Amino acid sequence: MSIRFDSERNIFMLETQKTRYAIQIVFDKFPVNLYYGPKTDEPVAEYDPSVYSFSPYYADTRLNYCPDLVRAEYVGFDSGDFRTSSLKVRNANGDSMVVLHYKGYRIFDGREEIPGLPYADADEDTQTLELQMLDPVTNLEVMMYYTIFPKEDVISRYVKLTNNSTSKLVIEKCMSLLHDFTSHNYDMISLYGQHAMERKYQRVPLHYGQQNVFSRRGASSHHYNPFIALCEQGKGPDEGIAVGFNFVYSGNFLDEVEVDQQGYTRVQIGLGQDNFSYLLDKGESFTSPEAVMTYSYEGISQMSRNFHAFTRNHILPEEVFETRPVVLNTWEACYFNINEDVLEKFAESAAASGIDMVVMDDGWFGERNNDTAGLGDWYENRNKFKNGLTPFVKRMKSHGIKFGIWIEPEMVNPNSELFRAHPEWCLQCKGRELMQSRSQLVLDMGNPKVIQYLKDVFDMTFSGVGIDYFKWDMNRHLCHVGSPILPPERQGEAGFRYMLGVYELFRWFKKKFPKAMIENCSGGGGRYDLGMMKYSTMIWTSDNTDPHDRIKIQYSSMLGYPAATMSCHVANHDNIIETPQALKYRYDVALGGPVGYEFHLPNASDKVKETVKKQVADYHEKYEDLILRGDYYTVFNPYECNYSAHYYANGDMSRIMLTFLQDNPEEPAIVTVPVARADVDAVYVDVETGVKYTGAQLREGVKVLTENTDMNSKIWLFEKV
Ligand code: GLA
Numbered sequence: 050m051s052i053r054f055d056s057e058r059n060i061f062m063l064e065t066q067k068t069r070y071a072i073q074i075v076f077d078k079f080p081v082n083l084y085y086g087p088k089t090d091e092p093v094a095e096y097d098p099s100v101y102s103f104s105p106y107y108a109d110t111r112l113n114y115c116p117d118l119v120r121a122e123y124v125g126f127d128s129g130d131f132r133t134s135s136l137k138v139r140n141a142n143g144d145s146m147v148v149l150h151y152k153g154y155r156i157f158d159g160r161e162e163i164p165g166l167p168y169a170d171a172d173e174d175t176q177t178l179e180l181q182m183l184d185p186v187t188n189l190e191v192m193m194y195y196t197i198f199p200k201e202d203v204i205s206r207y208v209k210l211t212n213n214s215t216s217k218l219v220i221e222k223c224m225s226l227l228h229d230f231t232s233h234n235y236d237m238i239s240l241y242g243q244h245a246m247e248r249k250y251q252r253v254p255l256h257y258g259q260q261n262v263f264s265r266r267g268a269s270s271h272h273y274n275p276f277i278a279l280c281e282q283g284k285g286p287d288e289g290i291a292v293g294f295n296f297v298y299s300g301n302f303l304d305e306v307e308v309d310q311q312g313y314t315r316v317q318i319g320l321g322q323d324n325f326s327y328l329l330d331k332g333e334s335f336t337s338p339e340a341v342m343t344y345s346y347e348g349i350s351q352m353s354r355n356f357h358a359f360t361r362n363h364i365l366p367e368e369v370f371e372t373r374p375v376v377l378n379t380w381e382a383c384y385f386n387i388n389e390d391v392l393e394k395f396a397e398s399a400a401a402s403g404i405d406m407v408v409m410d411d412g413w414f415g416e417r418n419n420d421t422a423g424l425g426d427w428y429e430n431r432n433k434f435k436n437g438l439t440p441f442v443k444r445m446k447s448h449g450i451k452f453g454i455w456i457e458p459e460m461v462n463p464n465s466e467l468f469r470a471h472p473e474w475c476l477q478c479k480g481r482e483l484m485q486s487r488s489q490l491v492l493d494m495g496n497p498k499v500i501q502y503l504k505d506v507f508d509m510t511f512s513g514v515g516i517d518y519f520k521w522d523m524n525r526h527l528c529h530v531g532s533p534i535l536p537p538e539r540q541g542e543a544g545f546r547y548m549l550g551v552y553e554l555f556r557w558f559k560k561k562f563p564k565a566m567i568e569n570c571s572g573g574g575g576r577y578d579l580g581m582m583k584y585s586t587m588i589w590t591s592d593n594t595d596p597h598d599r600i601k602i603q604y605s606s607m608l609g610y611p612a613a614t615m616s617c618h619v620a621n622h623d624n625i626i627e628t629p630q631a632l633k634y635r636y637d638v639a640l641g642g643p644v645g646y647e648f649h650l651p652n653a654s655d656k657v658k659e660t661v662k663k664q665v666a667d668y669h670e671k672y673e674d675l676i677l678r679g680d681y682y683t684v685f686n687p688y689e690c691n692y693s694a695h696y697y698a699n700g701d702m703s704r705i706m707l708t709f710l711q712d713n714p715e716e717p718a719i720v721t722v723p724v725a726r727a728d729v730d731a732v733y734v735d736v737e738t739g740v741k742y743t744g745a746q747l748r749e750g751v752k753v754l755t756e757n758t759d760m761n762s763k764i765w766l767f768e769k770v
Contacts, residue, residue, distance in 0.1 A: 052156045052176045052197060058095060061154070061178055064088055065199040068344045072122055072180075076110050078150045080180060080193075082120040082229055085292075087346050099311065105129040118311065120229035123193055123208065125149050125184070126222065132315050133259070133305050135224040136208070139326075140187050141216035149182040149191055160196045163207065165549045167297050167583035168339045169363035174199045188213040196339075201359035203343045205297075209336045212329040219538075220327040224303070224319030226294065226340035233257075233308040235290075236282050238349070240274040240605050245593040247271035247574045250605040250688045254282060255308050263303045265323050267491070267527025267544055268571055269578040275302045276356075276609030279314065280349050286683055287725070291345045291352040294318050295609055297364070298338035299580035300548040301325065318342075324530055326541030338580070349608065354680055357611035361678070364582050365613065366559070369566045372673060373587075373643045374405035374451055374518070375665050381594065381620050382649035385412035385419055388433040389441055393448075394651035400448040402658050403665040404646065407445060408453035408520055408568075414510075415465060421488040424460045425467030427506045438514045446515065453518030453568070454511075458503050458554060460489045460524065467502075474499050476543065478531035486525035493532045494554070495546025504557055516565055519558065521585065523571040548580075555584035568616055577606065577614075587616040587643060594620035594647065596638040597759065600693045600710050603641040604686065612697065613677045615642030619664075627654060630760045636664050637762035638710060641695075642676060644668050671736070671766050675699060675706045682726055687712055691755075694722050702728040702744075703769040709753050711761040721750035724767070733767040741770065 053062045060083065063070040071083040071093040084093045096119075104115040106129070116129040124130045125147025126137035136147045156178050159171040180193040192209040206226040212218050233255040239262045240248040248271075253260075262273040269275055275296040281289030294316060296302050301321030308314050318340035327335055341359065345351035377399040379387055387409060395407045411417065413433060415426030423430075429438045445452050461468045461475065463483075468475070468490065475490045477483055483490055492499050532543040558567065569576060569585035573592035581588060591602050599617070606615055617639040625631045626648060636644070646661065653661075675697040684694035687710070696707040709722050727733065727747035734741050742751070753763050 052178045052195075054154065054156065060093065060095075062093070063178060063195060063197050063204060065197055065202045065204065068202050069093070070195075070204055074151050076114055079114060079116075079119070080122040080151055082122055085228065085344055086290075101310065120231065120313070121227060122180075123149065123182070123191070123227050132309050133307050133317060134222070135227050135317060135319070136191065136210075137220075137222035138187070138189060139219035139221055141214065141218070145221060147184055147189065148186070150185055152181045152183050154181060155179040161194065163336050163339060165552060166336070166338050167552060167580045169196070169198065169205060169297065169341070169359070171196075172198075172200075172362065187218065189218060198359055198363060201343070201362060202345070202355045203341050203359045205339050205341045207337045207339045209334055210329065211334040212331055215331060217331070218329045220329060220335060222322040222325075223327070223335070223337050224305075224317045225296070225337045226316075226318040226342060228292075228316045228342060230279065230292075230314040230316070233312050233314045234282050235279040235314065237306060238278040238280060238608065239304075240276060240608070242271050244271050244572050244575065245591060246598060246602070247591055248274050248577065248602055248605045250601070250608070250686075252280075255279070255306065255314060257308045259305065259307045261303060261305050263321055264301050265321055267300055267530060267547065268523060268576050269299050269302060269580070270526065271572070271575045274609065275304060275318070275578055277304050277306070277316075278349060278352060278608070279306075279316065280352075284348060286350045286686070287348040289346070289348055291349040292342060293345075293352040293356055293609065294340065294342045295356065295579055296338060296340050297579040297583065298548070299551070299576050299578050300544055320545070324541070324544050327545065328539050328542070341579070350683055353608050356609055357681060360579065360582060360611050361613055364579055366584060366586055368586065369564055372669055373677060374566075375403075375668060376406045376408045376453060376518070376645040377404045377650055378408040378410055378520075378618060378645060378647040380410035381622060381647045383410075383412075385417065387412045389435070389444075392441075392445060396445045396448040396450055398650040398653075398658065400450050402650065402661040404450065404650075404661070406451035406453055406518060408455065408518060410455040410520065411457075411522075413454065422462050422464040424457055424462040424489055425465040425492075427456065427458075427503075428510050438510065442515050451517040452515065453520060454516050455520045455522060456507070457522040457524060458507070459492055459494055459551060461492055462489050464488075473533045474502075476527060476530055476532065476547070478529045481529055484528055489525055491525065491527050493534070493543070493547070494550030495532050495543055496534050496550070500550050500554055503554055507558070508561065511562065516562065518566045518568065519562070520568045520570055520589070521555075523576060552580070552584070559584060574602070574606070577610065582610070582614055586614070588614050589616045590642070594618055594622055596635050597712055599638050599641075600687045600712060603638070604683075604688070604693055604695075607641070607681060607683075607695075612642045612681060616645060617642040618645040618647040621648035627657060629656075629660065630758070632657060632660055634760035634762050637708065637764050640668070640672055640676065640708060640764060643673070672706055675704060679704075679706070684722055691715060692720065696724055698726065702726060702731070705733070705747075705767040707751070707765040707767065709763045711755055712759070714757045714759050715755050716757060718755050719752050720755055721752055723748060723750035727767070728769065731769045734770050736766040736768055742767065
């Protein structure tokens with residue numbers, strides 16, 4: 050498990066636990082990809098040129114190197130490769146071409162930092178290859194970084210550009226990762242959707258041409274997610290090749306997938322280029338965000354487990370609590386109608402049901418009585434909190450609970466003190482009327498004065514108050530993305546600088562309030578990405594808390610991201626939770642991730658309160674460890690049948706939590722749910738019933754009866770005896 054250089058053959062070999070990635074430098078100038086796949090004893094075959102007409106070449110290489118036909122590592126615009134390119138730079142002479150020549154390399158333990166951006170933490174096995182490239186005409190230096198995370202079979206890529214020329218350059222496109230596959234016999238999995246129905250699963254065969262997913266919304270968005278995968282056609286979840294890709298960034302992105310004349314498939318992951326340019330003065334550098342990929346020859350399921358382990362081990366922040374708090378959130382129960390008395394009732398009922406924390410959602414600050422006012426005025430509304438936050442939070446905590454609070458730092462309502470004082474602090478394009486969404490405007494987070502204001506106001510309002518948890522929201526997308534503080538030639542940087550400001554504020558929060566946890570939210574799961582996961586322990590999965598929709602949203606979210614981040618609440622949006630079966634079904638669905646509650650618990654019957662108490666205790670005692678740290682195995686895909694089934698298991702398969710969820714009503718019938726990875730040499734006991742099963746029996750499956758209701762579910766906990 051390491052990175053090696055074979056100087057005789059000019060081959061770099063990057064190895065993780067189960068995979069190998071090989072690059073050869075050909076003609077002493079051009080890096081080409083030789084291989085990405087399972088680690089075997091076979092030597093890697095060397096570069097073998099392909100020859101087709103209509104593909105340009107240089108005089109010295111002739112047809113032995115046509116950029117248009119090779120498996121590339123990173124491609125300059127207009128460099129003779131007609132497929133999609135990685136780097137486009139407006140040069141001093143007016144052209145945008147980039148031709149990169151290999152100059153040298155460095156292999157080192159650990160990794161380099163990426164200034165201002167989130168990136169994966171190194172561990173003792175992490176190593177990095179730096180390929181040093183130069184455009185000999187413009188003197189643009191491009192450092193290409195390959196970092197291996199061996200235990201999780203993940204390789205990351207990004208580039209650092211330095212302008213060593215004598216004049217300005219403008220970066221017009223800068224991708225982070227390129228991988229060329231030698232076939233297109235793959236299906237592409239991508240996650241699409243909209244607000245309140247994000248990350249829907251789509252698996253379609255690749256076709257000739259481009260098939261991209263992207264965001265131009267200034268956030269990774271509900272509409273597409275940066276995670277994509279290519280998987281072998283016709284294969285089930287546990288078989289065949291599956292290669293996953295993702296991006297450690299929360300703004301505009303572009304996942305480019307293109308099938309070319311040879312039937313090769315090019316995948317590129319990087320910054321969205323539509324609203325991006327970046328001016329590099331002489332001597333200045335620009336570093337792209339990090340992109341990651343993982344290769345599995347045991348199907349999509351293993352690909353997901355690789356990404357889950359990688360995210361848990363290298364992306365997610367350290368836990369600030371020993372166990373994850375079960376929260377009671379006020380939003381769906383109260384909306385903006387909150388005050389001290391209402392909150393105190395929530396605290397009492399939460400404490401009585403063993404719930405760990407009350408999260409006071411929107412409505413506590415400024416003139417925030419509905420969604421048309423107050424954003425930006427981050428101090429408590431004294432009509433609602435007479436003596437201020439400190440004594441109020443103290444009283445809340447005297448019930449024996451923790452306390453969380455909602456914020457939306459990046460936004461401002463036109464009807465706010467902040468906007469009246471500083472209209473120039475919004476993103477805006479000169480002379481254009483501002484556009485609102487949810488009655489709000491977007492702050493120019495690339496403006497250091499805005500960041501300083503936010504730090505000062507949050508410091509003033511929260512320091513010493515004892516907040517244990519911030520729910521950080523972001524409820525609109527960015528348009529008219531211009532910054533009043535940037536000169537005309539830098540306006541294309543506003544969206545990227547916005548993200549740098551957001552990340553800086555996240556880092557400030559984590560330093561200022563080190564004992565507080567952050568739950569991320571963007572109208573639900575609108576920034577469900579690895580960038581946000583670097584700073585937020587959990588992400589509010591969706592504003593849609595209907596259990597049937599959640600079955601699907603949660604299934605597809607798990608393709609790329611671990612359960613530990615997937616905030617799942619038991620809600621009562623249609624007022625049926627008094628039915629025991631409804632409460633149980635919603636809880637069983639919510640057990641896909643860390644569980645919370647979001648309904649009017651104070652007004653609920655004693656029976657409901659008692660049930661909640663039992664559910665919370667079960668969550669902590671029986672399930673939490675498996676959900677947060679266990680491995681995830683899918684059984685039934687709810688996009689392909691009427692059920693969802695999956696299990697979480699610990700590493701030695703000694704504890705297995707199996708979930709079966711029926712979606713729509715159907716005639717009663719017996720369904721067998723196989724636990725294919727149960728330890729065949731072990732005997733298990735069903736903790737609830739005491740019934741024993743051999744591992745072989747579990748592999749065959751346990752039986753469950755379908756019902757003519759839409760609330761049929763079952764959870765089993767099996768432990769080795
Ligand atoms: C967004 C969030 C909700 C809630 C509201 C408050 O829609 O997703 O959970 O916090 O904002 O305005």
